[in-house]
Amino acid sequence: xxxRLTGAAWGLIVTAVLVTVPLSLRDRLPEPLATHWxxxxxxxxxxxxxxxxxxxxxxLPWALxxxxxxxxxxxxxxxxxxxxxxxxxxxxxxxxxVEVSTLYANLDRASWQEAELPxxxxxxxxxxxxxxxxxxxxLGRGEPDQAPPARERAPRLRLRPGQRSVWVSRLGNxxxxxxxxxxxxxxVVTIAVGLxxxxxxxxxxxxxxxxxIAAVSGAMTGTISVRVTEDGVxxxxxxxxxxxxxxxxSAIDRAWSEPRYPSQVGGWGLRGVPGSATLMLxxxxxxxxRYKSGGQFVISIDDAERGASLINGLIEERVA
Amino acid sequence: xxxxxxxxxxxxxxxxVAGAIRRAIGDGSxxxxxxxxxxxxxxxxxxxxxxxxxxxxxxxxxxxxxxxxRGRGVSVARQAEGRALIVQRMRELLExxxxxxxxxxxxxxILKELP
Numbered sequence: 001x002x003x004r005l006t007g008a009a010w011g012l013i014v015t016a017v018l019v020t021v022p023l024s025l026r027d028r029l030p031e032p033l034a035t036h037w038x039x040x041x042x043x044x045x046x047x048x049x050x051x052x053x054x055x056x057x058x059x060l061p062w063a064l065x066x067x068x069x070x071x072x073x074x075x076x077x078x079x080x081x082x083x084x085x086x087x088x089x090x091x092x093x094x095x096x097x098v099e100v101s102t103l104y105a106n107l108d109r110a111s112w113q114e115a116e117l118p119x120x121x122x123x124x125x126x127x128x129x130x131x132x133x134x135x136x137x138x139l140g141r142g143e144p145d146q147a148p149p150a151r152e153r154a155p156r157l158r159l160r161p162g163q164r165s166v167w168v169s170r171l172g173n174x175x176x177x178x179x180x181x182x183x184x185x186x187x188v189v190t191i192a193v194g195l196x197x198x199x200x201x202x203x204x205x206x207x208x209x210x211x212x213i214a215a216v217s218g219a220m221t222g223t224i225s226v227r228v229t230e231d232g233v234x235x236x237x238x239x240x241x242x243x244x245x246x247x248x249x250s251a252i253d254r255a256w257s258e259p260r261y262p263s264q265v266g267g268w269g270l271r272g273v274p275g276s277a278t279l280m281l282x283x284x285x286x287x288x289x290r291y292k293s294g295g296q297f298v299i300s301i302d303d304a305e306r307g308a309s310l311i312n313g314l315i316e317e318r319v320a
Numbered sequence: 321x322x323x324x325x326x327x328x329x330x331x332x333x334x335x336x337v338a339g340a341i342r343r344a345i346g347d348g349s350x351x352x353x354x355x356x357x358x359x360x361x362x363x364x365x366x367x368x369x370x371x372x373x374x375x376x377x378x379x380x381x382x383x384x385x386x387x388x389x390r391g392r393g394v395s396v397a398r399q400a401e402g403r404a405l406i407v408q409r410m411r412e413l414l415e416x417x418x419x420x421x422x423x424x425x426x427x428x429x430i431l432k433e434l435p
Contacts, residue, residue: 164366
């Protein structure tokens with residue numbers, strides 16, 4: 001109930017500001033308005049068009065958030081609530097900030113080419129909305145999630161004293177690795193062609209940059225290795241197992257294995273948001289690590305059930 | 321691959337590692353033809369030297385349990401079947417028992433008494 005009420009009230013407040021402030025200042029603004037800056041103003045829009053676009057940029061995401069609040073399941077989890085509140089307030093404040101700084105830059109100018117946008121206003125708008133989002137998310141996320149109902153018994157390895165157990169698994173996706181190799185070749189070819197033919201850098205540099213991103217991200221997520229030891233879980237990215245994401249056992253609630261598919265998580269690679277991420281290299285058996293904070297980390301890996309049973313066994317041993 | 325080492329085991333480390341890998345394959349976590357994790361990953365997880373793991377892997381290759389293939393790493397040999405593993409483990413058990421003064425008949429008796 002608070003979601004709908006607060007969301008609706010906040011939506012009305014932001015909309016009212018976005019409508020009344022530009023209208024009340026209309027006499028002091030040039031027509032058209034400067035709406036985009038690089039070094040100097042480089043784009044303009046008529047007053048009405050600007051007003052409509054600004055409103056839509058606020059109202060469409062807001063409508064989406066209200067839709068989630070009305071019927072989505074995202075708010076059942078603490079993480080979902082945090083992101084919902086954070087995004088609601090951050091985006092509202094961001095919309096107001098962009099509008100106010102645009103009006104401020106245009107205020108009392110004879111024409112849009114003279115409008116000046118001081119750099120600090122951009123930083124202030126970004127900083128203030130990000131801070132509002134973090135605060136709203138922290139205040140609105142509520143209590144930690146209850147432990148999930150035991151819909152299945154988590155596998156558990158019985159550890160004996162005097163024994164030391166570790167679990168190691170590694171997975172590579174040949175298709176992702178092939179794409180990575182193609183990107184790397186394309187990167188080299190692009191740079192070579194650009195330099196040999198003496199083309200201007202702006203022609204090939206952005207292409208080379210895109211290939212570089214594809215090659216590096218592909219190399220990082222085309223192969224993964226997972227280790228479970230007494231020190232916790234370590235997920236190594238890439239063929240050399242570096243960088244490593246380490247998860248302390250004390251942060252883990254429990255683990256299990258479950259089939260997941262790229263269609264469920266939005267594709268291959270590292271997917272999702274911090275706190276609820278999936279490392280998807282292939283559909284099928286996945287290791288699901290549930291954090292005590294309520295989030296979870298899903299890793300597509302072979303032999304996941306044994307890994308999960310060792311994690312659960314080690315957690316139990318720590319408690320005992 | 322789930323590996324378990326006994327901290328009180330007095331045997332050389334490479335033998336213990338070989339035994340742990342043998343058990344892991346016997347448990348069915350790896351089918352014939354499957355690739356093993358790289359020796360470096362296993363060594364890191366166990367906190368031991370990679371050469372010790374490599375020595376264990378070579379022993380298992382000599383036993384016929386593993387295959388080394390250039391460019392494809394180490395994989396479980398196709399002929400490694402359940403019975404071969406059991407025989408291998410029984411041979412170990414027999415050696416262990418004889419070192420401790422038990423005879424073959426004693427072992428059979430113990431086996432029968434087990435629930």
